[in-house]
Amino acid sequence: MTQTLNAHAATANANGKALSHGPAPSPGPASSHGAARPIVTLDHVTKRFPGVVANDRVSFDLWPGEVHVLLGENGAGKSTLVGMLSGLQLPDEGGVLIDGHEVRISSPARALELGIGTVFQHSMLVPSLSVVDNMALGGRWWSRPDREGLARRMAAVCADIGVTIDPHAKVGALSLGEQQQVEIVRALMRGSRVLILDEATAMLTPKGAEDLGALMGRLVKLGIAVVFITHKLNEALAFGHRITVLRLGRRVDEISPERLAALGPAAATAEIIRLMFGADAAAQATASHPRRAPSTQPLLQIEGLAVDDDSVPLAGIDLEVSPGEIVGIAGIDGNGQKQFAEAVAGQRRLAAGRIRLGGQPIERLDVGGRRRLGLRYVTDDRLGEGTVGTFPISLNLLLKQVGEAPFWRHGIDQPETIATHARRMVSEFDVRTPGIETAIGKLSGGNIQKALLARELSGKARAVIFAKPTYGLDVQNIRATRQRIREAADAGLAVILISTDLEEVLELSDRIAVMSRGQVVGMVGNDAAARSRVGELMSGATP
Amino acid sequence: MSDTTQIGSDALPAPRSGVWRDRARLLALALGPVLGAVLLSGLVLLALGVNPFAYYGYVVDRGLLNPYGLQATLTRMGPLLLIAAGLIVAFRAGIWNLGGDGQFLLSAVIVAALGPLLAPHMPVWLVLLIGLLVGAMVGAAWSVLPALLKAYQGVNEIITTLMMTFLGVSLANVLVKLFFRDPATTVPQTRTLIVADRLPRLFDTTISSGLIIGLVAIIVVHLVMTRTAFGLKLRIVGANPRAAIHAGLSVPALTVATFAISAALAGLAGAVEIMGVQGNVRADWNPAYSLTVVPLVFLARFNGFASIAFVFLFSVLSIGGESAARRTGVPNFFTLVVVAILLIMLGITEYLDQRRRAAGK
Numbered sequence: 001m002t003q004t005l006n007a008h009a010a011t012a013n014a015n016g017k018a019l020s021h022g023p024a025p026s027p028g029p030a031s032s033h034g035a036a037r038p039i040v041t042l043d044h045v046t047k048r049f050p051g052v053v054a055n056d057r058v059s060f061d062l063w064p065g066e067v068h069v070l071l072g073e074n075g076a077g078k079s080t081l082v083g084m085l086s087g088l089q090l091p092d093e094g095g096v097l098i099d100g101h102e103v104r105i106s107s108p109a110r111a112l113e114l115g116i117g118t119v120f121q122h123s124m125l126v127p128s129l130s131v132v133d134n135m136a137l138g139g140r141w142w143s144r145p146d147r148e149g150l151a152r153r154m155a156a157v158c159a160d161i162g163v164t165i166d167p168h169a170k171v172g173a174l175s176l177g178e179q180q181q182v183e184i185v186r187a188l189m190r191g192s193r194v195l196i197l198d199e200a201t202a203m204l205t206p207k208g209a210e211d212l213g214a215l216m217g218r219l220v221k222l223g224i225a226v227v228f229i230t231h232k233l234n235e236a237l238a239f240g241h242r243i244t245v246l247r248l249g250r251r252v253d254e255i256s257p258e259r260l261a262a263l264g265p266a267a268a269t270a271e272i273i274r275l276m277f278g279a280d281a282a283a284q285a286t287a288s289h290p291r292r293a294p295s296t297q298p299l300l301q302i303e304g305l306a307v308d309d310d311s312v313p314l315a316g317i318d319l320e321v322s323p324g325e326i327v328g329i330a331g332i333d334g335n336g337q338k339q340f341a342e343a344v345a346g347q348r349r350l351a352a353g354r355i356r357l358g359g360q361p362i363e364r365l366d367v368g369g370r371r372r373l374g375l376r377y378v379t380d381d382r383l384g385e386g387t388v389g390t391f392p393i394s395l396n397l398l399l400k401q402v403g404e405a406p407f408w409r410h411g412i413d414q415p416e417t418i419a420t421h422a423r424r425m426v427s428e429f430d431v432r433t434p435g436i437e438t439a440i441g442k443l444s445g446g447n448i449q450k451a452l453l454a455r456e457l458s459g460k461a462r463a464v465i466f467a468k469p470t471y472g473l474d475v476q477n478i479r480a481t482r483q484r485i486r487e488a489a490d491a492g493l494a495v496i497l498i499s500t501d502l503e504e505v506l507e508l509s510d511r512i513a514v515m516s517r518g519q520v521v522g523m524v525g526n527d528a529a530a531r532s533r534v535g536e537l538m539s540g541a542t543p
Numbered sequence: 544m545s546d547t548t549q550i551g552s553d554a555l556p557a558p559r560s561g562v563w564r565d566r567a568r569l570l571a572l573a574l575g576p577v578l579g580a581v582l583l584s585g586l587v588l589l590a591l592g593v594n595p596f597a598y599y600g601y602v603v604d605r606g607l608l609n610p611y612g613l614q615a616t617l618t619r620m621g622p623l624l625l626i627a628a629g630l631i632v633a634f635r636a637g638i639w640n641l642g643g644d645g646q647f648l649l650s651a652v653i654v655a656a657l658g659p660l661l662a663p664h665m666p667v668w669l670v671l672l673i674g675l676l677v678g679a680m681v682g683a684a685w686s687v688l689p690a691l692l693k694a695y696q697g698v699n700e701i702i703t704t705l706m707m708t709f710l711g712v713s714l715a716n717v718l719v720k721l722f723f724r725d726p727a728t729t730v731p732q733t734r735t736l737i738v739a740d741r742l743p744r745l746f747d748t749t750i751s752s753g754l755i756i757g758l759v760a761i762i763v764v765h766l767v768m769t770r771t772a773f774g775l776k777l778r779i780v781g782a783n784p785r786a787a788i789h790a791g792l793s794v795p796a797l798t799v800a801t802f803a804i805s806a807a808l809a810g811l812a813g814a815v816e817i818m819g820v821q822g823n824v825r826a827d828w829n830p831a832y833s834l835t836v837v838p839l840v841f842l843a844r845f846n847g848f849a850s851i852a853f854v855f856l857f858s859v860l861s862i863g864g865e866s867a868a869r870r871t872g873v874p875n876f877f878t879l880v881v882v883a884i885l886l887i888m889l890g891i892t893e894y895l896d897q898r899r900r901a902a903g904k
Binding site for chain 2: 346347366367368371379381384385386387388389390391395399400402403408411412413
């Protein structure tokens, strides 16, 4: 381990010097691997789990100096592939070659020894410890951690890759993006030549994702190979040099850097969608949505809403939504969107303000009372608060109606009615599940979201709040969810769409409100100028 | 059972699909530790120089086969079933009510003091009814503080209920020694409820009707938890409190209700034990039933019917163990050794099962 580390430090320094010598022409991604041999090769690996072939004779080359993007829907086999590289799983068939030699990556420790570091979607750091102490984890238990030495080595690596991290800051106080940088630095300090970023941008703000993309660019210039897994095609194209598409456990195709450059972004997007979903999907993706003319009488009226909160208090929020109208709420994550949605849905006490639904004041009603009047809330925290993971789908579909007729009579459950309702919802909303008694936590994110949409959009819904409705979903489910949102509005519902994805807000909304630091800082109609206006408001350029 | 948050996250087994495999797995999970514990305890007995076959022979004979032994076993089940019912409510709602012993003992002392006081003035059935009600209320009252602290301040109920047990046990002793002491006896104890004023016996046996109360309570609790809207609400709070808030359930109110029901059942157990078996409370008497029932309820995976089976098994072990201990010269509390080993085996089984499931994923 020490050896690899030193070796790495040497190359890193060498590269760092090379880089600092003036603006030398950037070594295009394709030409950067003068060595004609990939660092890591997966040679027709197969991995089976009970009932499924997660990876079916997948081959995969990883070149130094390249960001290799892995694309595929949920369940395409990306996680399994990463699992085999990071030592969590062993392939059933096929081989793994590192520098041309066959190896067995039997454990995460072995993967690190071989120079493969993984940064998982969810932070693997201890939030209550400082950054250096996190770096010291895994050292010998009897020796005192050499904090100064670690901090020095950390500073060297940080300088190499162009990030700044305070080594003595508590990890819990860092943003998610910074925590990821810490994990990347840690992987490099342990001598990684291959860095796997597993859905690394899923939790980040758009700015954080951009920073990470730039960081990946600097990493590959140091000769490191990066595997980048993402759901977002624009990120794949912006940050990636080589793209491999997986589908149903098979490698569909690999787009080489040369071809990627030749295609250009638009053609490449169409090509990737075709590879991921087949030919028909590509056509659908580009179909646009005709604007509706919403009626003028507002259905949901919010006046002077204020909420006390430790992190982001809300103040003076006014918003009106007409039936059939979609009002988008754009803004960078963590600017009070969650607090706003919870306050309107009834999960939070208002400090001040009025909420009216169809003219009727609802601010004093609880969640159930507001729901009965037709106010619905599709939460973004699907497993954390939207569902009870261990409970069957049938009960999760009724989570907000426990005790209500006809599913319960005199407080006693009516299994037949509950099952009929569940079967109807499952088929209407196309929830793919082995059965209605399956624990909902076992479904994929897309199917959990379908179940949530079924729960919130069925019955007498009049106004719906969608909180980041496509967050963490794959392309097909994103499209299906957006379609549901449109249909809800077309059916005359008043819709509030909270999203940190500006494209989504622009695609769906009639009007767009921008939230910043707990306030609505502006409202713009969704016209040609909307993008730049919203952008200005989000970045705080105009008052 | 590694973690507070896990206790409420029970999924009822899916009907139809894979039912038998599931049941076989549950059966193995439940019986495996029992067999292992019997085996290991046998080895401990061997090390003590006692013939394990003789010991277990006495246990089975005195706890199960001998008619008087069996009747004592069934009588013992009454309060244990009530405590188990109370624990099932709490654990399924994700609440660790470990204060059952304090709730049990305080209720026992107050019922023991009240019974002989009321008996001369009213019919037996009314005395018994009042005794049961008062017992339940005293138990519930002793959980008010932990309940409010948990519901509105989020204070960990494991600590508060255990502390309340220490207070409750001491207070019960003080009450016996200072206020409810029977002047006719030298040993400090409450006045004794005469046998005619106690819970009626079943048919021509010595079995107390407390058994029926216990069986009814645990079956009702099982049905309430699995079939009613109220039970489902408690289970939602237990499995995912944030989902409960999202769904508009009043988590504090449900938490207080859970404590009240759980502690009332523990209190009821105290009343049943006094009015069905003991007749009085001696100073420093504390059978610590509640803490012994906790592992049984876990073994039964919070299932009411399985709990009946395990409570029965434990009663056989504890009644038979008392006479086996006398005959083989093993200390009386060897029963607790068996239960302790059972608990460890339970933990190991749980761990192995989790590993197996993780591997199957």
